[in-house]
Amino acid sequence: MGIVQxxxxxxxxxxxxxxxxxxxxxxxxxxxxGQMNEARDNAILICHALSGDHHAAGYHxxxxxxxxxxxxxxxxxxxxxxxxxxxxSLNNLGGCKGxxxxxxxxxxxxxxxxxxxxxxxxxxxxHAQYRFMQxxxxxxxxxxxxxxxxxxxxxQWAITYPDALAHAIVIAAxxxxxxxxxxFNEVARQAIITDPDFHGGRYAEYGTIPRRGLMLARMLxxxxxxxxxxxxxxxxxxxxxxxxxxxxxVEFQVESYLRYQGSSFVDRxxxxxxxxxxxxxxxFDPAHGFGDDLSVALxxxxxxxxxxSFTSDWRFSPGRSREIVQALLAAGKRVSYxxxxxxxxxxxxxxxxxxxHRVLAGYLAQIEGGSVA
Amino acid sequence: MIRPDWHIVEEWIAPGxxxxxxxxxxGALLGHLIDTRQIVxxxxxxxxxxxxxxxxxxxxxxxxxxxxxISDWFTPDSFDYVIVSQTIQAIRHPERLLVDMLKIAREGIxxxxxxxxxxxxxxxGLLGHMPINRALPNPWYNTPNIHLCTLTDFxxxxxxxxxxxxxxxxxxxxxxxxxLLRALPNWFGEHAIYRIRRRD
Numbered sequence: 001m002g003i004v005q006x007x008x009x010x011x012x013x014x015x016x017x018x019x020x021x022x023x024x025x026x027x028x029x030x031x032x033x034g035q036m037n038e039a040r041d042n043a044i045l046i047c048h049a050l051s052g053d054h055h056a057a058g059y060h061x062x063x064x065x066x067x068x069x070x071x072x073x074x075x076x077x078x079x080x081x082x083x084x085x086x087x088x089s090l091n092n093l094g095g096c097k098g099x100x101x102x103x104x105x106x107x108x109x110x111x112x113x114x115x116x117x118x119x120x121x122x123x124x125x126x127h128a129q130y131r132f133m134q135x136x137x138x139x140x141x142x143x144x145x146x147x148x149x150x151x152x153x154x155x156q157w158a159i160t161y162p163d164a165l166a167h168a169i170v171i172a173a174x175x176x177x178x179x180x181x182x183x184f185n186e187v188a189r190q191a192i193i194t195d196p197d198f199h200g201g202r203y204a205e206y207g208t209i210p211r212r213g214l215m216l217a218r219m220l221x222x223x224x225x226x227x228x229x230x231x232x233x234x235x236x237x238x239x240x241x242x243x244x245x246x247x248x249x250v251e252f253q254v255e256s257y258l259r260y261q262g263s264s265f266v267d268r269x270x271x272x273x274x275x276x277x278x279x280x281x282x283x284f285d286p287a288h289g290f291g292d293d294l295s296v297a298l299x300x301x302x303x304x305x306x307x308x309s310f311t312s313d314w315r316f317s318p319g320r321s322r323e324i325v326q327a328l329l330a331a332g333k334r335v336s337y338x339x340x341x342x343x344x345x346x347x348x349x350x351x352x353x354x355x356x357h358r359v360l361a362g363y364l365a366q367i368e369g370g371s372v373a
Numbered sequence: 374m375i376r377p378d379w380h381i382v383e384e385w386i387a388p389g390x391x392x393x394x395x396x397x398x399x400g401a402l403l404g405h406l407i408d409t410r411q412i413v414x415x416x417x418x419x420x421x422x423x424x425x426x427x428x429x430x431x432x433x434x435x436x437x438x439x440x441x442x443i444s445d446w447f448t449p450d451s452f453d454y455v456i457v458s459q460t461i462q463a464i465r466h467p468e469r470l471l472v473d474m475l476k477i478a479r480e481g482i483x484x485x486x487x488x489x490x491x492x493x494x495x496x497x498g499l500l501g502h503m504p505i506n507r508a509l510p511n512p513w514y515n516t517p518n519i520h521l522c523t524l525t526d527f528x529x530x531x532x533x534x535x536x537x538x539x540x541x542x543x544x545x546x547x548x549x550x551x552x553l554l555r556a557l558p559n560w561f562g563e564h565a566i567y568r569i570r571r572r573d
Contacts, residue, residue, distance in 0.1 A: 306428070322445075325435065329415075330448045337435045338424055355421045362429035 001058030001067070001075045001082065006031050006098065009135055015093075015128060018283075021118040024107060028132050029098030030054050030090035033074060034082030036138075043138045044080060045129065045165075046070065046089040047146030047153035050221070050277050051269060053097035056089035057082075070147075072352045079360035085142065093128050094120040094277065096270035102201075103270055115201025115272055122149075122284045126156045130164065142367055143167035144303075147349035148316065149277070152284045155324065159286055162302040167367060169360070171308045172349040174320035175294050175327065176285040181315065184224055185278040188217035192271050201272050214271045215262035222261050227312035227345035287327075294327035301328070305335040306363045308356065310348035336363065379405055381542045381550075381566050382456065382482055386410050390453035393477060395470070396439055396460030399423050400432035407432075415452075417443065440465045444473045452478040459564075461485050463517040471534055475571040480539070484566045487543065489523030489559040507546065508563050524559040531569060540568035 006029050015023045031054045036043060046056050048069070057074035059067050074080045074087055091099040094117060102117040133141065144165045146154045151173025158168040174181070192198060195213030199206045226234075235254040250256045290297040305328055309321035318339050328335040338359045342348040348356070379402060386392065388410050394403050397416025400423075406412045416434040418424050427434035435446060439460065455478040461467045462485050474481050486508035487493075493504040503513040511518065522530070524543070531538055543554050543562025554561045 304433075326446055329435075329446060329451070332451070334433055335435075336428055336433050337437075338428070339436045341421070355425065358425045359428055362425055365429065366431040 001033050001071065003062070004031050004033065004055075004058035004060065004068070006054055006060075008098065009132055011128075011131060011135075013131075015124070015131075017118050017124045018121040019119045023093070023100065023118065026093060026100035026128070027098065027104070028090050028093075028100075028128065029095075030088060030132070031056065031058075031068075032089075033057055033087040034085055036086040036136075040138055041140065042084060042142050043086045043088060043133075043136070045133070045141045045144045045157075046074070046080075046087060047125075047129075047144065047150035047157075048089065048092065049146070049148035049150045050281065051218075051265070051274070052150070053095060054089050054091040054099075055097070057087070070350060072350060073357065073360065079357045079364060080145065081361070081364065085364070088136070090129065090132060092120070092125045094273060094280070096273040101270070102272035102276070103204075112204055113272075114204060117272065117276065119279055119283075120276060121280055122152050122156045123160065125153055125280070126160050129153070129157070130161055133164065139164070141165040141167075143169055143364065145169040145171070146173075147171040148173060148346065149281055149284075152281075156284075156286060158301045158303045158305065159297055162300045165303045167363075168301070168303040168305045169308070169363065170305065170321070170324060172310055172313055172316055172321070172346060173307075173324070174316040175287065175323050177282055178320075182282050184220060184315075185282055188220050189275055189278055191216035191220070192275060195271075198271065201275075203271065209266065210271045211263075211266050214266050214269065214274060215259075217274060218265040218269075219258040219262040222258055224315045225346045227314060227343055229312055229343040230345050230347075233343065294323065295330035298327050298331040298333060301331065301333050305333060306359075307335060307337045308340060308349075308359065309337075310340045310342045310344065310346070310356075312343045313346045313348060315346040378484060378542075378544050378564055378566055381544070382406075382458070382484070383409055385482060385540060385568050386412065386454055388412070391415075391451070391478075393417065393447065393452040393455045393474075395443065395455060395457045395474060396463075397423070397427065397432070397434065397458075400427035400430055400434065402456070402458055403427075403432050404430055417446070439470065442473070443470070444476060447477045449476050450479065454478050454480050454482060456482045456484075458482075458484045459486070462521050463519060465519070467520050468530060468534060471530070471536060471569075475536065475569070479570055481569045482567065483527075483569060484564060485522070485527070486518075487524055487559065487562045487565045488521040489525065490563045491560045492563075494560075524562065524565050527565065527567065531567075535572045536569050537572045538567055538569055542566040 009028045012025045055068040056070045057068040091097045094101045102113050106113045144154045144157045151170040154168045154170045192213035195210035197208035198210040238253040287294040287297045307325045309318035325337040340356045392412045392414045394416045397418050403414035419438045424436045455474045496504040543558040544564045
């Protein structure tokens with residue numbers, strides 16, 4: 001994708017949120033890749049996962065070590081082909097990468113929101129994304145695509161704005177969290193909240209960061225993103241120093257990896273945002289208002305759907321994706337489902353797996369031809 | 374390529390209906406029925422290459438093993454027709470599949486290689502080895518076909534399961550019908566094509 005630049009869209013019209021509060025105004029930070037065509041019907045929206053943001057592909061500077069989080073799938077000749085599609089990725093409300101969130105200044109107080117930023121839901125995000133779509137002059141996305149929490153946004157899009165997307169691609173997602181999923185999120189949140197440097201979320205005012213808590217939360221998260229096999233293949237029981245030290249310093253390579261992932265996350269992510277994003281995950285349950293029947297919730301869907309899961313994903317196992325597919329089929333919707341063999345765990349949706357990318361590219365190739373629509 | 378037996382399947386399917394193809398391969402039959410009968414089609418297939426091929430040609434496909442059960446996926450009577458084309462002989466529990474598929478759709482179309490075909494009888498009965506030919510191309514130790522049957526066997530099973538046979542067609546090597554086939558179908562039919570429905 002080469003060098004890409006984020007942009008800001010400012011919104012002055014108030015946005016009513018599920019929690020009952022209202023954001024009087026807000027910013028959305030976004031990036032685009034490729035060109036919008038004249039008919040304005042080749043736009044694809046990419047929805048990010050828990051710790052993602054608007055930087056999905058390309059580099060911000062020549063010196064960047066890593067590209068955007070989904071660079072493997074977005075670009076010229078890649079499955080989400082920017083030679084054909086105008087690809088849009090944004091940072092959700094409550095994020096910490098420029099969109100209005102806990103780090104932003106609350107116009108009512110002149111101080112950063114911090115813990116006072118309202119709880120946002122997947123539905124709130126989709127409402128904000130819809131306004132953003134209108135701002136770009138797009139009537140209908142050719143496709144809305146996302147993995148994990150991003151896949152949940154796709155599902156919500158298909159339900160809430162059925163006429164505003166032609167295709168929905170839901171990857172490594174679930175129709176709602178299980179008690180186990182919520183339990184992991186709660187441990188992560190408690191690690192942050194009980195950090196002595198957290199100060200009820202007002203750590204910025206105290207000049208601190210809840211480093212240990214955020215690091216623990218991320219370490220826990222990483223364990224759930226990988227699979228047992230992936231960890232064994234990557235680290236085994238390999239020792240860092242070559243022999244056992246009988247102490248509590250880092251000895252195994254996997255400990256070193258987790259500590260590195262945890263501490264580097266602290267430098268790039270805000271603790272209050274992490275709390276908000278995990279809550280958005282916990283609350284997501286589109287069937288809730290429909291008698292807990294997902295197929296009833298999906299009755300409004302007009303988009304053609306592609307659902308993808310990965311065999312070693314235990315955070316959102318293939319069984320969770322099958323629930324989505326079964327509900328779509330029961331509702332009489334058009335859907336394809338691919339179950340990708342992989343040992344990369346939940347993170348597989350970011351990995352270049354030939355069959356996975358063939359499915360994604362093959363599906364998107366049908367869009368322009370019109371035979372899928 | 375359009376196979377001659379597809380014409381028979383095609384004749385049995387009314388235009389614009391919902392069709393489920395179990396073991397749909399690369400989606401060629403569904404594609405053909407979409408073109409000729411304007412059906413709304415869904416396939417079920419296990420092999421990665423086949424699933425990808427379906428998606429590439431714009432056919433809706435669900436990646437799943439037919440042996441692990443189809444009733445989880447589809448609600449009763451959600452299709453007009455369910456097709457099992459050249460697949461039932463490779464299924465671990467064909468009797469369960471027949472019952473389950475007729476819950477999903479009232480009518481089913483089943484095609485399979487006829488073990489009673491005279492060439493198969495010659496190879497097994499006279500030459501004393503498991504048949505290998507165009508319809509059954511694999512050696513016994515390396516074949517997906519684990520439950521081969523004859524027309525007589527299939528019809529007996531349908532009767533036992535409370536399944537009515539609405540139509541039967543058999544085709545020869547060229548997969549076309551002929552007078553000899555009609556007279557002695559279990560001898561001269563290389564492939565069997567059945568239209569079935571549950572007895573209520």
